[in-house]
Amino acid sequence: MIDDDFVKALLEGRDFISVKHRVDCLTLDCLPDSLIGFCKHLRDDQTFDLLVDLTAVDHGEEADSRFQVVLHLYSLIHKSYVRLHVACPDNQSPSIPSISSVFPAANWHERETFDMFGIKFSDHPNLKRILMWDDYPYFPLRKEFPLAGIEVPLPAADVAEVTGADVDPAPMMGGPFVASGNGRMSEAEPRAKDESWTEESEKPL
Amino acid sequence: MISNEVGYNSKVEGEVIVTRADSVINWIRKHSVWPMPMGLACCAIELMASAASRYDISRFGMEVMRFSPRQSDCMIVAGTVTYKMAEVVRRIYDQMGDPKWVVAMGACASTGGMYRSYAVMQGVDNVVPVDVYVSGCPPRPEALLDAMMKLQGKIGNESSVKNLSKKPESTGVS
Numbered sequence: 445m446i447d448d449d450f451v452k453a454l455l456e457g458r459d460f461i462s463v464k465h466r467v468d469c470l471t472l473d474c475l476p477d478s479l480i481g482f483c484k485h486l487r488d489d490q491t492f493d494l495l496v497d498l499t500a501v502d503h504g505e506e507a508d509s510r511f512q513v514v515l516h517l518y519s520l521i522h523k524s525y526v527r528l529h530v531a532c533p534d535n536q537s538p539s540i541p542s543i544s545s546v547f548p549a550a551n552w553h554e555r556e557t558f559d560m561f562g563i564k565f566s567d568h569p570n571l572k573r574i575l576m577w578d579d580y581p582y583f584p585l586r587k588e589f590p591l592a593g594i595e596v597p598l599p600a601a602d603v604a605e606v607t608g609a610d611v612d613p614a615p616m617m618g619g620p621f622v623a624s625g626n627g628r629m630s631e632a633e634p635r636a637k638d639e640s641w642t643e644e645s646e647k648p649l
Numbered sequence: 650m651i652s653n654e655v656g657y658n659s660k661v662e663g664e665v666i667v668t669r670a671d672s673v674i675n676w677i678r679k680h681s682v683w684p685m686p687m688g689l690a691c692c693a694i695e696l697m698a699s700a701a702s703r704y705d706i707s708r709f710g711m712e713v714m715r716f717s718p719r720q721s722d723c724m725i726v727a728g729t730v731t732y733k734m735a736e737v738v739r740r741i742y743d744q745m746g747d748p749k750w751v752v753a754m755g756a757c758a759s760t761g762g763m764y765r766s767y768a769v770m771q772g773v774d775n776v777v778p779v780d781v782y783v784s785g786c787p788p789r790p791e792a793l794l795d796a797m798m799k800l801q802g803k804i805g806n807e808s809s810v811k812n813l814s815k816k817p818e819s820t821g822v823s
Binding site for chain 1: 786
């Protein structure tokens with residue numbers, strides 16, 4: 445049971461964590477340098493032994509601490525979650541220690557977070573892209589990256605040479621694209637909400 | 650006496666049929682299309698349904714799904730083609746022997762569908778030549794069967810003899 449006594453005992457002697465809020469579950473800010481040790485403590489001594497999720501948040505280029513890694517741990521004994529927020533100290537080349545030595549499941553989660561946000565996880569056994577191809581030059585979930593994408597060459601040069609194809613920004617006119625879900629099947633296809641403009645005719649002001 | 654027989658009459662015509670080479674070749678080809686299921690997303694589930702007993706693609710002579718490109722002649726691209734996967738689609742296409750056809754099944758394979766995104770190729774026709782597009786998200790098995798019958802119609806009108814001596818348009822990717 446996560447009650448006030450539990451939180452008080454958890455905070456005692458650990459000045460590197462602080463309670464952020466307890467709205468839906470106990471949410472703690474944690475300093476990056478103490479993350480591995482604290483995760484070990486949560487896993488071995490507090491039964492939070494299931495890493496549910498590891499991802500990150502980009503707070504925008506103006507933010508003091510731009511990138512924040514978010515971990516969700518679950519305890520099958522307490523039947524509740526603990527959420528850890530780890531702010532990355534450097535906005536230009538964000539980096540925090542890898543917890544894949546504590547939770548092996550974090551391996552691919554950290555690779556995905558690196559792929560999408562460009563956050564480096566030091567001492568990770570195999571930190572390379574997992575979704576995009578290895579040579580992809582951008583981090584797609586960063587705030588400054590456009591949803592449509594940026595033009596780059598296709599991953600395979602020989603295929604690009606034969607087909608003339610490359611990675612183009614996707615056409616965004618009329619988006620978002622939704623399926624109405626009712627009516628006749630032929631009319632329920634996903635389609636643009638605003639069909640008043642196309643690649644040929646300009647968007648009306 | 651009025652004969653009710655229609656078609657080939659062995660008594661009148663003997664054991665000889667006169668026809669055009671194109672007709673024979675196309676007739677053979679279109680009734681034994683061997684599809685290669687390039688299942689990339691949920692469309693592949695509908696593709697499997699078309700092969701199962703309720704819709705039964707074998708009624709049209711194309712039930713021999715081969716998972717090796719070297720044994721098949723019609724690639725059914727069923728699903729979302731990401732830029733990372735586009736390379737693989739093209740390589741598999743190039744490993745298929747001529748003559749070969751491509752069916753883009755569903756909105757994603759045809760145009761990128763609802764994925765207007767940095768990761769998704771906006772139509773598989775950017776990397777392979779598509780013969781038939783099927784709309785739907787995903788298309789029902791009937792739509793796929795209709796597309797395959799349209800493909801049969803297309804195969805039936807090809808100049809197959811002329812194409813035998815034609816040089817391939819691209820050397821392809823190995």
